[in-house]
Every structure is written in structure tokens, then in C-alpha cells.
Amino acid sequence: MDKMLTLTCPCCNVTAEETEFHAGGEAHLKRFGPGSSDDEFESYLFTRKNPKGVHFERWRHNNGCGKWFHVARCTTSLEVFASYPAQTYAPPEDILVHIDTRRPGWRAKT
Amino acid sequence: MSDPVTALNHLSSGDGIAHIAEIGPLGMITLRGDLRARAIQAAAISIGRVEFPEMRHCNSAGENGIAWMSPDELLVMCPYAEVGEALTKMNTTLAGQHALAVNVSDARAVFQVTGPYLREVLAKLAPVDLDPGVFTPGMFRRTRLAQVPAAFWMRDDQTAQIICFRSVAKYVFDLLCMAAQPGSEVNHF
Ligand SMILES: [Zn+2]
Numbered sequence: 001m002d003k004m005l006t007l008t009c010p011c012c013n014v015t016a017e018e019t020e021f022h023a024g025g026e027a028h029l030k031r032f033g034p035g036s037s038d039d040e041f042e043s044y045l046f047t048r049k050n051p052k053g054v055h056f057e058r059w060r061h062n063n064g065c066g067k068w069f070h071v072a073r074c075t076t077s078l079e080v081f082a083s084y085p086a087q088t089y090a091p092p093e094d095i096l097v098h099i100d101t102r103r104p105g106w107r108a109k110t
Numbered sequence: 111m112s113d114p115v116t117a118l119n120h121l122s123s124g125d126g127i128a129h130i131a132e133i134g135p136l137g138m139i140t141l142r143g144d145l146r147a148r149a150i151q152a153a154a155i156s157i158g159r160v161e162f163p164e165m166r167h168c169n170s171a172g173e174n175g176i177a178w179m180s181p182d183e184l185l186v187m188c189p190y191a192e193v194g195e196a197l198t199k200m201n202t203t204l205a206g207q208h209a210l211a212v213n214v215s216d217a218r219a220v221f222q223v224t225g226p227y228l229r230e231v232l233a234k235l236a237p238v239d240l241d242p243g244v245f246t247p248g249m250f251r252r253t254r255l256a257q258v259p260a261a262f263w264m265r266d267d268q269t270a271q272i273i274c275f276r277s278v279a280k281y282v283f284d285l286l287c288m289a290a291q292p293g294s295e296v297n298h299f
Binding site for chain 1: 165166179180181183237238251252253254259
């Protein structure tokens, strides 16, 4: 297993360790803006999953091609299940199925 | 007109395991747009005077060249004295296109690292696999050198050319000299 977080950018296909990238936090957040309740707005701004295990994240290839993308990875082992384009509201189904094989039962925990 | 001055006045160092020299000034135009569009490719080729590069490659000949920077960005290179005229010509070719061309020549510094240990010098500073079977001449890599963004390609087996922001030119020069300090061969590659 890699001792360092190694990511592949789906925009330019570069694979590098995490210092070539910049973390952008939890992926697939729904924005609550004007008209939302205080609770919704608070949760949008501050409440994050922070799981021990499977996590979907935004990353930017800031020292490379400059593009944003998504990563599905394990926060404890640093195993990366997949990276996928930024232009989606949810992880692609084939990636979820792949994670099922790597972490059986993970969906029940999220 | 005043004379163009490079960031470090062509500072160089030949003391270590590789020769390091600031070169330039060079003409550099950032061109953004749809890289599949024929007008974009034509605009790049008319100034860069080389074949259109593949993803993550740089084709160069002398002071001319085209580097693939991202899925929607190129760096088009030409002699410094020609860059003003080149930009005008490019904008004419790009008329009506959704594209952007900007002269960044004075916002960059350029270095050459030469010698048989250049792969080691770069590998000490960038999170890039510089194995000769992986990173080959003509490939282009945007990455970081220690704490600052930079990009480089190998013109040939013994010559790497590095582009960084002008504001960090001295930092990059000092980094390269430190990574190339005498006796620091790792003999990894
Ligand atoms: Zn990238």
C-alpha cells in the first residue's frame, strides 16, 4: 500500500503525490443560499461527514493543469478508488460498484 | 524603447553536478481556448512554428515552440523581439473565436539545466517520476519545484528547460543550485 496519498488528475492524466494538488473538501454538497432555513445554511457552511473510511472529495490540480476534479478514497488507508470529472452532482455508479468490491457494506455506514 | 532585462541577468552556476543558467528573454504567449478548434491550432502553429503538441508534450525548435499546459491552454513560444507582432497576428487568426491570447514574456523566468545529472536535480525538487523510461524528451510537465509552481521539459537527454514565475526566479535558481551542489550525485537513474 502507498504510504503517501497519490492522485490521478482525470483532466490531464498526471499521477502525482498529493503535494501537487490542493484539497477542496467534501464533494457533492448541495448549496443552500437565500431563502433557506438557518439550519440548512449552517449545515451547508459547516457540517461535514468526516468519515473513517470511504469519502468523496474535491481536489484541484493546482500545481499542474489547474483543473478541479473529484476523488473517491479511503481516509484511513489512503487507497484511492477512483478520480472522476468535476462536472457531476454524484459519483458515477461504476465507481460505487467498484467501492462495493473494495469495502463491502460501506454504503450502510454513510 | 528600453532594453529587456531578465530577472537574474543570466545568472549561471557550473560548480555542481549540473550546469544551471538563466536564459532569455523569450517570447511567451498564453493561449486559451478549445484546443480542438482549427483556428486555435492554426494560431498556435503560425507563431510556435512546430507541430501541434500532444497532451502533456512540448514541441520546440530553437526559441520557438508550443507547450500543452492544460485541456484548454497552450504556451506558444517565439523570439522575444517578435512577440508583439506575433500577438497581433494571433489575434487576427482568432477573430470571432472564443479564445484568449496574452503576452506573458515579462512575467516568466526561464532556466536551462544541462548535463548527465539533470534528472536527479529535477527529481529532488518535483513530485515527478523522472525515470528515463517514464519521462522522455518532448514530454512537458507542470508541477512544483519545492514550494513554487513551475513547468519543464527536456529538449534532449542532456538539457531541461524550466519556466517559472519571474517573481520567484531567484528562489528557483537557488533551489536548482542546492539540488545540484557538488558531491550530491545519488546515481539513481
Ligand atoms: Zn491535471
